Amino acid sequence: MKNGGFTMIKVSIIGAGPGGLAVGLLLAARGHEVDIFEKDDRVGGRSQAVTLGRYHFDLGPTFLMQVDVLRAVFAAADLALEDYVKLIPVEPLYDLIFKDNVFRPSRYRDKTHTELERLFPGELDHYERFMRDEATRYNKIAPLMQRPFEHWYDYFKPDALKALPHIVPFRSVHGKLKRYFEDANLIHAMSFQSKYLGMSAWKAPGFFTMLSYLEHAYGLYHVQGGLNKINDALADAIRALGGRIHLNTPVAQLLTQKRTVTGLQLENGETYPADCVVANADFAYFAHNLLDETLKIPHAPRKLHTMRYAISTYMMYLGLDKRYDLPHHTFVFADNYAQSVKTMTEKNTLDTDITVYVHNPSLIDNTLAPPGHSALYILVPVPNNDSQINWESYKITFKATILKRIEEKLGIYDIEQHIIEEKIMTPLDWEKNHHVYKGAVFNLSHTFSQLFYFRPHNAYRSLKHLFLVGGGTHPGSGLASIYQSAIITANLIDPK
Incomplete structure (x- = not known):
């Protein structure tokens, strides 16, 4: 381990989310003693399974991209991802429904070309230039x-100096794309991915245009049974290697001695000594509730309010006794998308002109709903709980607003009549039930002041033997980034 030179160590991991499970597998495969403590009755964190009667859903993420990162996690344990889960390519990538047209980009370049020529005459050459440039930038x-940023001088390492001209620090995603495309809808189609970071394309750093590039270049995947099955696969592999996962076991606090973490204490009073602790809990929640205020660390509870946080989501999980032939991913854009996004992210209020995401995986996956039925997942980006919206009184009214929007744009008028099972999640629920600080489901905002060296470090710099994994540390949010953070953190603990 970086801070002590142990050969075999006892590792305690707080949280069985994707990051905690991935780092647990990597360390168990290297022969370390791994214990994972999870407050819920199942693994997965905010990407866990939701079961409503005979209908099955993912609680959170539904987009799987950069599959090679996840493959690398399994391969490091001498395992093959495809031996554990069935990957299903998504085609087309999604339906993007604008006020005056519908764009269906594809994982196949020729099909995307046809769509571009149909909807955006004159933009095909611009698209190809963007894809060529972005491939260079991404590389x-x-x-x-893929590596930690622990010191300010990490910015002067050769790989950072080579990347610097491509980072465009003073240009937003939207501003960068305006240099390639003329049509506003096409710009939105290539920039809405900023919401995967919980940000506005008008504020997200320009290099995050790599998200749309990665989707178009390498495609998207569904996992049979839902993306939550990845968590089950990781958990099964950990247990097979002798690791232990303790469900329904919330952690109360870290144990420290002279600014060194020595273990953790559970809410039931039990203590677990450990050579190192890895925190996979929501970072701000963890810092607010499990770190001692008297330690005077950079992220002490009194300092958390100065950090910037991402937006939240309003979720509907609907079990329906009717089959709806909607695409796997559908985005219904607000009529005035720019104004809607700015109202939410800059004014911290809701606009009645909303963007709605509908996920219909049961069309290609018959394990999620009974025959002839659908398991619909509906998401609307909304402000986090700094907005002070009273979701307890507003959530039913907002549900009606969403269903009306679906009626208007998708021509589906009977969803309400076919609901058999239903679950609604608001930002308040994210915070109260899933310990997501401010309900900011995409974690800390991805501004330059909170990226790379300025994001909480994978090896937490103020407490020895404390490590972080997940969306709140480097490299950031999104499943692929979280799996990458697990690789980084495991290599800091044990550089094998």
Whole structure:
């Protein structure tokens, strides 16, 4: 381990989310003693399974991209991802429904070309230039996402210096794309991925245009049974290697001695000594509730309010006794998308002109709903709990607003009549039930002041033997980034 030179160590991991499970597998495969403590009755964290009667859903993420990162986690344990889960390519990538047209980009370049020529005459050459340029940029920037940033001088390492001209620090995603495309809808189609970071394309750093590039270049995947099955696969592999996962076991606090973490204490009073602790809990929640205020660390509870946080989501999980032939991913854009996004992210209020995401995986996966039925997942980006919206009184009214929007744009008028099972999640629920600080489901905002060296470090710099994994540390949010953070953190603990 970096801070002590142990050969075989006892590792305690707080949280069985994707990051905690991935780092647990990597360390168990290297022969370490791994214990994972999870407050819920199942693994997965905010990407866990939701079961409503005979209908099955993912609680959170539904987009799987950069599959090679996840393959690398399994391969490091001498395992093959495809032996554990069935990957299903998504085609087309998604339906993007604008006020005056519908764009269906594809994992196949020729099909996307046809769509571009149909909807955006004159933009095909611009698209190809963007894809060529972005491939170059990604190859330069990707190495920075694959290693830790522990010191300010990490910015002067050769890979960082090579990447610097491609990072465009003073240009937003939207501003960068305006240099390629003329049509506003096409710009939105290539920039809405900023919401995967919980940000506005008008504020997200320009190098995050790599998200749309990665989707178009390498495609998206569904996992049979839902993306939550990846968590089950990781958990099964950990147990097979002798690791232990303790469900329904919330952690109360870290144990420290002279600014060194020595273990953790559970809410039931039990203590677990450990050579190192890895925190996979929501970072701000963890810092607010499990770190001692008297330690005077950079992220002490009193300092958390100065950090910037991402937006939240309003979720509907609907079990329906009717089959709906909607695409796997559908985005219904607000009529005035720019104004809607800015109202939410800059004014911290809701606009009645909303963007709605509908996920219909049961069309290609018959394990999620009974025959002739659908398991619909509906998401609307909304402000986090700094907005002070009273979701307890507003959530039913907002549900009606969403269903009306679906009626208007998708021509589906009977969803309400076919609901058999239903679950609604608001930002308040994310915070109260899933310990997501401010309900900011995409974690800390991805501004330059909170990226790379300025994001909480994978090896937490103020407490020895404390490590972080997940969306709140480097490289950031999104499943692929979280799996990458697990690789980084495991290599800091044990550089094998």
